[in-house]
Amino acid sequence: MRGFLPLLVAISLITAETAQARQVSSAGDAAAKAAIIYNFTRFSSWSDSRFATPASAVVLCVRPQHPLAAHLAAFDGRPVGDRNLQVRRTATFDASCHAAVVDSADLNPTTLTSLARRGVLTIGDTRGFISHGAIGLVTIGRQVRFEINNRIAREAGVVLSSRLLRLAVLVR
Amino acid sequence: MSSTRAILAAIALILPAAASGGAAAQSSADPYEELSLEEILQANVTSVAKRPQRVEESAAAVFVISREDIRRSGVTTLPELFRMVPGMEVASLASGNAAVTARGFNGRFSNKLLVLVDGRAIYLSTLSGVLWDQQLPPVEDIERIEVVRGPGATLWGANAVNGVINVVTKHAADSLGVLAGARYSSDEDGRVVFRLGTTAGDSGALRAYVVGHRSEGAAFAVPDRRHDVSSAIQAGFRFDFEPNARDSFTLQGDVQTGESDLSQIAPPPSAAMAALPVGVQFSGQNLLGRWTRTDDGRVSSVQVYWDRLERREAGLDGVRDQADIDFSQHFSLGERHQIVWGAGYRWSSDHVEVLTPAMRFSPEARRDHWYGAYVSDEISLVPDHLRLSLGAKVEHNDYTGFEFQPSVRLAWTDSGGWTAWGAVSQAVRTPSRLETALEVHDPIVAISAAGDLKAEELLAWEIGWRGKLGPAASLDLTAYHHQYENLVIWNATPAMGPGQPFITLEFANGGRVESSGVEAALDARLTDRWTVKIAASAMDMNVLENGFLVGGLETFSAGVSPRHQLSVRSWFDVTDTIDLDLWVRHVPETSGGIVKAYTDLDIRAAWRPTPSLELYVLAENLTDRERLEIIETGLGSPSAFNERRVWFGVAARY
Numbered sequence: 001m002r003g004f005l006p007l008l009v010a011i012s013l014i015t016a017e018t019a020q021a022r023q024v025s026s027a028g029d030a031a032a033k034a035a036i037i038y039n040f041t042r043f044s045s046w047s048d049s050r051f052a053t054p055a056s057a058v059v060l061c062v063r064p065q066h067p068l069a070a071h072l073a074a075f076d077g078r079p080v081g082d083r084n085l086q087v088r089r090t091a092t093f094d095a096s097c098h099a100a101v102v103d104s105a106d107l108n109p110t111t112l113t114s115l116a117r118r119g120v121l122t123i124g125d126t127r128g129f130i131s132h133g134a135i136g137l138v139t140i141g142r143q144v145r146f147e148i149n150n151r152i153a154r155e156a157g158v159v160l161s162s163r164l165l166r167l168a169v170l171v172r
Numbered sequence: 173m174s175s176t177r178a179i180l181a182a183i184a185l186i187l188p189a190a191a192s193g194g195a196a197a198q199s200s201a202d203p204y205e206e207l208s209l210e211e212i213l214q215a216n217v218t219s220v221a222k223r224p225q226r227v228e229e230s231a232a233a234v235f236v237i238s239r240e241d242i243r244r245s246g247v248t249t250l251p252e253l254f255r256m257v258p259g260m261e262v263a264s265l266a267s268g269n270a271a272v273t274a275r276g277f278n279g280r281f282s283n284k285l286l287v288l289v290d291g292r293a294i295y296l297s298t299l300s301g302v303l304w305d306q307q308l309p310p311v312e313d314i315e316r317i318e319v320v321r322g323p324g325a326t327l328w329g330a331n332a333v334n335g336v337i338n339v340v341t342k343h344a345a346d347s348l349g350v351l352a353g354a355r356y357s358s359d360e361d362g363r364v365v366f367r368l369g370t371t372a373g374d375s376g377a378l379r380a381y382v383v384g385h386r387s388e389g390a391a392f393a394v395p396d397r398r399h400d401v402s403s404a405i406q407a408g409f410r411f412d413f414e415p416n417a418r419d420s421f422t423l424q425g426d427v428q429t430g431e432s433d434l435s436q437i438a439p440p441p442s443a444a445m446a447a448l449p450v451g452v453q454f455s456g457q458n459l460l461g462r463w464t465r466t467d468d469g470r471v472s473s474v475q476v477y478w479d480r481l482e483r484r485e486a487g488l489d490g491v492r493d494q495a496d497i498d499f500s501q502h503f504s505l506g507e508r509h510q511i512v513w514g515a516g517y518r519w520s521s522d523h524v525e526v527l528t529p530a531m532r533f534s535p536e537a538r539r540d541h542w543y544g545a546y547v548s549d550e551i552s553l554v555p556d557h558l559r560l561s562l563g564a565k566v567e568h569n570d571y572t573g574f575e576f577q578p579s580v581r582l583a584w585t586d587s588g589g590w591t592a593w594g595a596v597s598q599a600v601r602t603p604s605r606l607e608t609a610l611e612v613h614d615p616i617v618a619i620s621a622a623g624d625l626k627a628e629e630l631l632a633w634e635i636g637w638r639g640k641l642g643p644a645a646s647l648d649l650t651a652y653h654h655q656y657e658n659l660v661i662w663n664a665t666p667a668m669g670p671g672q673p674f675i676t677l678e679f680a681n682g683g684r685v686e687s688s689g690v691e692a693a694l695d696a697r698l699t700d701r702w703t704v705k706i707a708a709s710a711m712d713m714n715v716l717e718n719g720f721l722v723g724g725l726e727t728f729s730a731g732v733s734p735r736h737q738l739s740v741r742s743w744f745d746v747t748d749t750i751d752l753d754l755w756v757r758h759v760p761e762t763s764g765g766i767v768k769a770y771t772d773l774d775i776r777a778a779w780r781p782t783p784s785l786e787l788y789v790l791a792e793n794l795t796d797r798e799r800l801e802i803i804e805t806g807l808g809s810p811s812a813f814n815e816r817r818v819w820f821g822v823a824a825r826y
Binding site for chain 1 (some may be wrong): 209210212343345346348351371375377412413415417420558578652745748749751780783784825
């Protein structure tokens, strides 16, 4: 049991450091989040009526000033099933978006619900996002995970694959 | 072997100097762009190089059992999972025990496979082996199992001879909410699991679980089979805490207790053994802490654990405490060198009480110390293509003193997306406490404790190829040649005069074996809904020097290991919510035909009426009503009749 003394010292050092060393998400986190969001579009399916032609792109909307916008742009043109992804940096979200990365400005139940009614898969990055949004990224320490509200995704007419549902830390 | 060591050591010293200088390595683009969702969420393989690495790039025979492999197998114990790994041998024994090895020498105490759970060694040096009935981590909590066949001693130390297995459990962030599962079988076996996970502030997550099982079966015995019941319960927790961008911290622990009906072979080999109690009782507790700090690409980690186990079996009542502290670090040196180094110390104390006057465990109590250090350098000879890894571990143990375990690995990664690799490595198996301490005084068969035993040595030569076959298939091929020396064998001395035992046995170094084999794993996604995974292996073992009992009974027998094995798994998504999976395994006859060949079929059908609820039926061993998979010789455990059974299960997650 003497071996645990260094461990206890280590715990107290880390805990002491927590107060001042609270760091915001690094570039690595943002890149990981953008890649995870790209995968959300790959494991979601929209009805054909949401697309003009069989070759039309899946449109992912994000506000230009959103911290993830630049990282998401790297996935513009990447394949999403038989279609490609179009990352649209826009200030207005409407029914031409298949998925939207929502920021704090849209974080009210009315906006989120109306986006879902218009067939938009809402994706957020704040705690408790899935009370009114479809997929919420959650960050625990340095681990990026996601939660799903499948009822809201269905309301938007989006079917999430079982693989995505299985990887979610919480499915409602 | 000593000249080979000298050559390896010389290569290890000369080559790093030769490799320095030259063009800079290409910087890769966004590291996340090419990864699958699972890969982004999970860490990569760490067993081969003790740093995160993609399986495709590792220069060793590595196989990863993923969450999906576990889920779709329907299996709930570690040994059963290993049946999907090419080159591994698994045979069921009574009371939840199993004979598990890679690349030969199977038996209940097959002693050449190092096994760890989250960095905690469950290989027991008192016995040189793993008590599989005491390994009860809930499979629901397992992130992945990294199985490396072939020596891993350069990084993992002694006893990683024929392989090293790392069971990696999920980060606590991956087990939030409630999980409840239960299953019940046609022969009234049952298992329940309950898990609770929660976040702890913004930076932490915690889970706690309890899992229990009870099984009933039949064990091989002469003249007739014997009823066999075993049960166990285990509870545990894991807390992960990442307060800032640099530090991550894990604290985890488990407690367990269990019992079973049978332990020893029947009929007992001697009168003394016949008088012993037949049941097994065990318990165990462990606690592990790990602190990892990342600074500018330099990752350092300190891990401390304590592990206690108690077990009463075959007239021995033992308790073993073990404490271990380990430091490891990896970093880049210049543009061409990836250095991994570390040092560790382990303390172990045991006390074994003997419940019969016919046996002695001498000394009854013993304390042992291990300390060692290792360093490994992966040198990029041709950036992005040719990599050379040189490494060695120097380790001291109280039985054989210093042991030097070097390895050289070379890998070529082609622009075409495949990797070819070759390796030469050495590993040792250190003597066990049992081999040096056990004495049996029996009028028929006596065992006298061994004097000084040397470590068993392996020199292994391996080559491999791994790559994609088109967009939806991948192939992994390995060939090896193993040369073993100083293997521990029974030395039998016949009676010298009246009143002496008929035969006296002593452990001694003297066995020599050569083995060669090939292992293949093929994964193919045939359609969007249908995936097939095939594992195949073949092995030829040549015993050059052996030890014999009367009647030609050998210490180890090449015949125990199947000459070839095949496993074919088929995963079919009938719909997005219905799975239909098959698993076929073929193992030819072993032990000269005493154990019959078998072709096994498991079928699993699962339905998820909602994303958080799964109902399943799993039918095991459909082709045989029952079968034996191994006949143990020596101090073992009876074989179990592996029976046909059907499981009905439910799992819910909220």
